[in-house]
Each structure stands twice: as C-alpha cells, then as structure tokens.
Amino acid sequence: MTAGDDHEWERGLPALMIRYQAADEAAVAELVRSLSPRLLRFFIAWGVGRHEADDLLQDCWLRIHRSRHTYRANEPVMPWIFAIARHTRLDGHRQRQRRDRREVLVADPPEVIAESPVETPSPAERLRQMFTMLPDSQREVLLMLKLQGMSLEDVAKATSSTVGAVKQRAHRAYTTLRKALQREEIE
Amino acid sequence: MRDIDSLLADFPTPEVSPVVQARIEVALRQSLRPVSPLPSLAARTSQFFGLFVVISVLKLATFGTAPFAQMNTEERIGQYIVTVAAALLLSVSLAQAMTPGRLRRLSPGTAVVLGVTIFVLGIILFVPLAGTRSFVAEGWPCLRAGLLMALPASLLLWVVLRRGAPLGGPALGLTLGAAAGLLAAIVPNVSLATCSHDEILGHLLVFHGGVVLLSSVAGVSIATAARKLRSYA
Numbered sequence: 367m368t369a370g371d372d373h374e375w376e377r378g379l380p381a382l383m384i385r386y387q388a389a390d391e392a393a394v395a396e397l398v399r400s401l402s403p404r405l406l407r408f409f410i411a412w413g414v415g416r417h418e419a420d421d422l423l424q425d426c427w428l429r430i431h432r433s434r435h436t437y438r439a440n441e442p443v444m445p446w447i448f449a450i451a452r453h454t455r456l457d458g459h460r461q462r463q464r465r466d467r468r469e470v471l472v473a474d475p476p477e478v479i480a481e482s483p484v485e486t487p488s489p490a491e492r493l494r495q496m497f498t499m500l501p502d503s504q505r506e507v508l509l510m511l512k513l514q515g516m517s518l519e520d521v522a523k524a525t526s527s528t529v530g531a532v533k534q535r536a537h538r539a540y541t542t543l544r545k546a547l548q549r550e551e552i553e
Numbered sequence: 554m555r556d557i558d559s560l561l562a563d564f565p566t567p568e569v570s571p572v573v574q575a576r577i578e579v580a581l582r583q584s585l586r587p588v589s590p591l592p593s594l595a596a597r598t599s600q601f602f603g604l605f606v607v608i609s610v611l612k613l614a615t616f617g618t619a620p621f622a623q624m625n626t627e628e629r630i631g632q633y634i635v636t637v638a639a640a641l642l643l644s645v646s647l648a649q650a651m652t653p654g655r656l657r658r659l660s661p662g663t664a665v666v667l668g669v670t671i672f673v674l675g676i677i678l679f680v681p682l683a684g685t686r687s688f689v690a691e692g693w694p695c696l697r698a699g700l701l702m703a704l705p706a707s708l709l710l711w712v713v714l715r716r717g718a719p720l721g722g723p724a725l726g727l728t729l730g731a732a733a734g735l736l737a738a739i740v741p742n743v744s745l746a747t748c749s750h751d752e753i754l755g756h757l758l759v760f761h762g763g764v765v766l767l768s769s770v771a772g773v774s775i776a777t778a779a780r781k782l783r784s785y786a
Contacts, residue, residue, distance in 0.1 A: 389587045398577050402569040410567055420573050427577045435588040436652040436717050446654035453653075453720045457783060493560045512561040523656045543557050 375400065379443035387434055398427065404514055405451055411509050412455060413494050418462070426454040444516055445523035452506060452524060496546050504539035507532050591717055594648055594655075600713050601644035601732075608706060608736050635675030639668040643732040647710065650725050651717025662724065665731040669765060672735070673758065692760035699738035699764030707733035707772070723776045730772020731765055738764030 385393035405426055409419040429450050437446050497505050503525075510521045511532075522529045591597065646664035649655055710732055714725075738761040 387588050387590060389585045391582055391585065394581050394585060395578055398574060398581070402574060402577070403566050406567050406569055407564070411564065416567075419567075420570065423569070423573065424577055424580070427581065431581050431584070433653060433717075436591050438590055438593070438652070441654075446652075449653035449720065457780075460780070493564055496560075508561075512558070513564055519656065523654045526655070528656075540557060547557065 376442070376444060380440060383434075383437050383443055384439055387437065401447060402427075405447070407513060408448070408451055408509060409455060411494070411497070411513055412459075412505070413498065414458070414462075418458070422454055422458045425458065426451050429454055442520055442523070444514070445520045448510055448514065448516070448520075448524040449526070496543055499542055499546060500539050504535045504542070507535040508539045511536055591652060594645075594652075597648035597651055597713075597717075598641070598644045601647050601710065602640060604709055604713065605640040605644065605736060608709070612702075632675060635671050639671045639675075639735055642668045642671070643728060643735060646728045647714055647732060650720075650728065651714060653720050662727065665727055665769060668731060668735065669762070672765070673762065692756050695738070695756070695760040696763050696767075699734070699761060700767060702737035703730075703733045703764060703768040703771075706736040707768070710736075722780050723773045726772035726774070726776025727769050728772070729776075730769040733772070734765035734768030737768065738762075 382393045382397050406419055406423050409422045510516045518529050518532050522532045642664050
C-alpha cells in the first residue's frame with residue numbers, strides 16, 4: 367500500500383463510520399477488515415505475544431463498538447480509533463502486571479544451554495528490543511507516527527496531548543534509538 | 554536516522570486470523586443498532602454549564618441570598634465573573650473528556666488548577682472580610698454541608714458524562730471531583746448562607762476550598778479504584 371493509497375483509504379473512513387453508526391453490517395465488516403491489521407500491528411509492536419495481541423484486538427473492537435456514538439462526522443477516524451486502542455493496551459498491560467504479580471514460581475526453571483551460534487535477531491525483533499529502552503509516552507508516539515503513518519496532529523489527538531509535546535517525544539525517542547544504534551555498531 | 558526509519562518500515566504488518574476476525578464481526582453484529590452521534594463540544598459544554606446554573610439556582614432557592622446582600626455591586630459582579638469562569642472551564646474539560654481522540658488544549662490537571670486559582674482569587678478580591686469568633690466550630694458545618702452536596706452533584710455530572718466514552722481514569726476523576734466540589738461549595742458561594750457568622754477569608758479558603766480539595770481527592774481515589782477493579786476482571 368503506497369502513501370497515496372493510504373490517504374485515499376483514510377479519506378473513506380469517516381463515511382464508513384457514519385454507516386456503522388447507522389447499523390450498516392457491510393460497513394462493520396469493511397471497518398474490521400481494514401483497521402484490524404493496523405491495530406494488531408500496534409499491539410504487537412508493544413512486545414506482547416500473538417495470543418495476547420489477538421485478545422487486545424477483540425477487546426479494542428468491543429470498546430470501539432460501545433463508543434461508536436462518540437465519533438463525530440467529518441472528524442478524522444484514526445485518532446479516535448487509536449485513542450481507544452491506546453487505553454485498551456494500557457488496561458491490558460495493567461491486567462498482565464497484576465496477573466504476573468499473583469503468579470508464584472513453584473520450581474526453579476530448567477537451565478537453558480545456549481545453542482551455538484547465536485542467531486542475529488530479525489529487524490522486527492531488533493526494533494522491539496530497542497523500543498524497550500523508550501518510555502511508554504515516547505514509544506506510543508513513535509509507533510503511531512512511523513508504524514501507522516499518522517500525522518502529528520492526529521497523534522496529539524489520539525494521546526490527548528499537544529502537537530508540540532508529540533514533536534518533543536518523537537525527537538527524544540529518535541535520539542535514544544540513534545544512540546543505541548551507534549552503540550550497536552561500535553560493538 | 555535513516556537506519557531507524559528503515560527498521561520501522563521493515564516492521565511486519567501481521568495477518569489477522571480469520572477466526573478472530575469472524576469472532577469480532579459476529580460480536581459487533583449481534584448488538585448492532587443505529588446510534589445517534591453525541592452533540593458538538595459546545596452543546597456538551599452547555600449541558601454541563603446548565604447543570605451548574607440549575608444547581609446554583611436550587612441552592613439559592615433553598616438557602617436564600619443572604620451572602621450576596623452583604624456584598625457591594627463590584628464584589629457581586631466580581632463573584633459572578635470568577636464563578637462563571639471556573640464553572641465554564643470545568644464544563645469544557647468535562648465535555649472534552651466525553652469523546653476519545655480530541656485535541657485537548659487544556660489538560661484536566663491544568664483545568665482544575667486554573668479553576669481553583671480563579672476561585673481563590675475571587676475570594677481574595679471580592680469577599681468582604683470580617684472577624685470571626687470560632688474558626689473550626691463555625692467552619693465545620695460548611696465543610697460537612699459542602700461534602701454532602703458534592704455527592705449528588707457528582708452523580709448528576711456523571712449521568713451527563715457517561716453518555717460519552719470517557720477514557721481519562723484518575724485525570725477524569727480529578728476534574729469530576731473538582732467540578733462537583735465547585736458546585737457544592739463555591740457556586741455561587743451560597744453555602745455561605747448556612748454559616749452562622751460573617752464571612753472571612755480564612756474560613757472560605759479552608760472550609761469551602763476544603764470541599765473542592767476533598768471532593769477532587771475522592772474523585773481521583775474512586776477513579777483509581779475503579780481502574781484497579783477493571784484490571785481484576
């Protein structure tokens with residue numbers, strides 16, 4: 367999908383949302399089909415497993431469904447969707463933390479013998495590792511700007527902040543990642 | 554920089570499992586019915602502001618206008634202006650919280666701090682000062698009455714707010730608590746009529762301001778507890 371296709375696709379979303387509000391089943395199917403891969407990509411980029419990402423996706427759609435009346439015609443759809451996705455991920459993260467705290471280790475894990483040679487991580491894995499160095503606020507801005515191709519203003523809307531704050535977070539994220547890449551090259 | 558961009562560009566777009574997609578579609582279709590979109594931000598703001606006005610009028614009808622009689626014209630106008638400004642500020646903040654994905658020029662924290670500052674300035678500038686006989690004994694009924702009024706006020710605000718899809722958590726609790734506190738104790742300082750003494754600056758700041766503060770703290774605590782409960786689910 368090219369950038370032009372992306373813009374064309376995004377321009378068609380408000381009309382689909384209005385049909386969704388009018389209970390058009392075809393619009394529901396079209397929205398789910400076209401938005402789900404982007405939402406799934408957003409959740410997976412946070413480092414959750416595929417199974418959990420699928421759960422988050424389903425939870426996110428239920429929240430979108432319950433909130434569909436809050437979408438206003440002619441407003442961009444992506445910030446509205448990603449504001450909900452962002453909260454779904456945050457709630458999912460809190461649930462996971464709570465679950466992890468409750469789980470008790472009953473036995474020592476088996477010793478893992480390293481296979482040789484060590485495999486080079488894939489670009490996606492490398493990116494995920496580097497993303498863990500970033501605070502959540504910077505990571506989400508970078509994911510929306512670069513992985514979802516959203517504009518600065520749309521990201522500001524989705525994160526309930528200002529365009530200036532988004533620019534600053536993206537700049538800081540880039541600085542941290544650039545330093546990490548430089549360190550990797552030296553090593 | 555190019556390396557980071559290329560890494561990001563290489564991040565794969567996953568295929569959504571047909572089973573998951575079908576499950577989502579079925580779940581949405583099962584409860585699919587037409588919905589009316591929320592009114593505009595201006596309309597939602599006027600709904601909250603209308604609540605402030607209605608409750609203030611009810612309070613005036615209940616407690617009378619004795620405190621206003623003690624003020625001169627400038628003090629009265631000043632009180633009206635700062636009260637309306639604080640109420641408008643919190644109404645906008647609550648109306649914004651009803652829809653996800655809106656550019657917020659005013660964060661909930663800033664709105665509350667500004668609202669409370671306006672209130673404090675209003676007291677300092679426009680309330681006539683006089684002596685008092687017993688600070689705590691005369692202040693306690695005001696605090697108690699304010700807190701008791703904050704409860705139904707917050708419920709009324711929540712009834713309007715929940716028609717949207719508020720996502721804010723503790724920040725939303727803070728705004729809602731502050732707005733309820735403002736409604737109960739400040740707007741338009743009618744709870745002064747329940748006091749059996751002359752108004753004084755310290756009394757207003759401690760006991761009437763205390764209602765806003767405690768109500769805000771209660772809002773944050775309830776929102777945090779609700780979030781925790783949700784994460785247990």
